Amino acid sequence: MKNVVLIVIVAAACLTLIVASHFYWEQNIAAVVKEARAKMETTSKQDEMANKAETVLARAKQLPAAAQHVMKQAVNENRPIRLVIAGSESTPEKGGWPDLFKQALDEAYGKGVFDITVYQYEGFTTADADEQRIAADWAEEQPDLVLLEPFLLNDNGVVTIDDSLEHIQAMIEQLKNAAPNAVVMLQPPNPIANATYYPQQVAALQAFAKENGYTYLDHWPAWPDDESDEFATFIDPDSDLPTKEGAKRWAEALAKHFIAK
Numbered sequence: 001m002k003n004v005v006l007i008v009i010v011a012a013a014c015l016t017l018i019v020a021s022h023f024y025w026e027q028n029i030a031a032v033v034k035e036a037r038a039k040m041e042t043t044s045k046q047d048e049m050a051n052k053a054e055t056v057l058a059r060a061k062q063l064p065a066a067a068q069h070v071m072k073q074a075v076n077e078n079r080p081i082r083l084v085i086a087g088s089e090s091t092p093e094k095g096g097w098p099d100l101f102k103q104a105l106d107e108a109y110g111k112g113v114f115d116i117t118v119y120q121y122e123g124f125t126t127a128d129a130d131e132q133r134i135a136a137d138w139a140e141e142q143p144d145l146v147l148l149e150p151f152l153l154n155d156n157g158v159v160t161i162d163d164s165l166e167h168i169q170a171m172i173e174q175l176k177n178a179a180p181n182a183v184v185m186l187q188p189p190n191p192i193a194n195a196t197y198y199p200q201q202v203a204a205l206q207a208f209a210k211e212n213g214y215t216y217l218d219h220w221p222a223w224p225d226d227e228s229d230e231f232a233t234f235i236d237p238d239s240d241l242p243t244k245e246g247a248k249r250w251a252e253a254l255a256k257h258f259i260a261k
Contacts, residue, residue: 003240004227005249006060013035029039041071043193050144052075053072053076054080055070055109056071056075056109056113057071057072057130058260059108059109059258059259059260060258061259061260062256062257062258062260063215063257063258064183064185064215065186066215067145067159067183067215069147070144070145070181070183071144073144074144075113080113080114080115081113081114081115081145082114082117082141082142082143082144082145083114083115083116083117083143083145083146083147083183084113084116084117084118084119084128084141084143084145084146084147085098085116085117085118085119085146085147085149086120086121086134086137086138086146086147086148086149087103087119087120087121087148087149087150087151087189088120088121088122088123088124088149088151088153088154088189089120089122089123089241090149090153090189090190090241090242091118091149091189092118092119092120093118093119093120094249096242097242097246097247097248097250097251097254098116098118098251100247100248100250100251100252101250101254101255102114102116102250103250104251104252104255104258104259105255105258105259108255108258108259109259117141117143119134119137119138121134121151123154123157124151124154125151125154125158125164125234126150126151126152126154126155126159126161126163126164126167126168126171127152127155127159127163127167128151129167129171130167130170130171133174134171134172135172135174135175135178136139136174136178138175138179138182139174139175139178139179142179143179143182144181144182144183145182145183145185146175146182146183146184146185147185147187147217147254148171148172148184148185148186148187149170149187149188149189150164150167150168150171150186150205151164151189152164152188152189152198152201152202152205153189153190153192153198153240155181155201156195156197156198156201157197161200161201161204164201164204164205165204165205165208166167168186168205168208169208169212172184183215184214184215185214185215185216185217186205186208186209186214186217187216187217187218187219187221187254188202188206188218188220189202190235190240190241190242190246190250191220191223191226191235192226192235192240193227193231193232193235193237193240194226194227195226200217202220206218217254218258219249219250219253219254221253222249222252222253223235223246223249233245233246234246234249
C-alpha cells in the first residue's frame with residue numbers, strides 16, 4: 001500500500017513538473033516570438049524612414065546642405081518638414097503663388113511631407129516688420145525652413161536699401177534667437193514694370209544674402225522683360241502684383257530650386 005501511495009505521489013510530482021515545464025516553455029516561446037516581431041516592425045519602420053529620407057534628399061539635392069540637413073532630420077523624427085513662408089501682399093496667404101508652390105511640393109514629395117504656413121503682412125515695410133517683431137510669429141511654428149520675401153517692393157521710395165538690410169538682419173536675428181535651427185532663405189518680391197531704383201534694391205539684397213551666408217532663391221530670371229508688352233500678362237500694371245499667370249510663373253521658378261528632376 002505504501003508503494004502505491006509513493007508511486008501516486010511521484011507520478012503526480014512528475015505530471016506537475018511536466019505541466020509546469022510546458023507552461024514555462026510556452027511563455028518563453030511567446031516572449032521570443034513577440035520580441036522577434038517587435039524587432040521586425042522596428043526594422044521595417046527604420047527601413048521605411050530611411051527610404052523616405054533618401055527620397056526627400058534626392059528631390060532636395062539642389063538646396064543648400066543646411067536645408068537638406070534639417071529636412072532629413074524632420075523625416076528621421078517622423079514628422080513633417082515645417083516650412084514658413086513670409087512676406088508682403090506679393091506673398092498672399094490664399095490664392096497666390098504659395099498655394100501653387102505647395103501643390104508642386106505635394107506632387108513631388110508626397111502629401112504631408114511639408115507642413116507649410118504662410119504669413120502675409122499687407123502694406124508692411126521692412127521697418128514695420130522689424131518694429132513689430134513679426135519674426136516671433138514664425139518662431140512659434142518652430143520651423144525647419146523660413147522662406148522670406150522681405151518687403152523690398154513696399155520699401156521702394158520709402159526706406160533706403162541700407163536701412164532695409166539692417167531691418168532684414170534684425171528680423172533674422174529675432175528668429176534665430178527663438179528658433180536657432182531654422183534655415184533662412186531669402187527671395188525678392190516680384191519685379192515691376194519700368195523700374196529704376198527697385199532693381200538696385202533687389203541686387204543689394206542678393207549681395208547681402210551672399211555676404212551673410214543666406215540662401216538666395218532668385219526667381220527674377222523666370223519673368224519676361226519688364227519693358228515688354230508680355231510683362232502685363234504676369235504683373236498687374238495697376239497694383240504691381242502678380243496676376244494668375246504671374247503667380248504660376250513665380251511658383252514654378254521656386255519649385256525648380258526645391259525639386260530636382
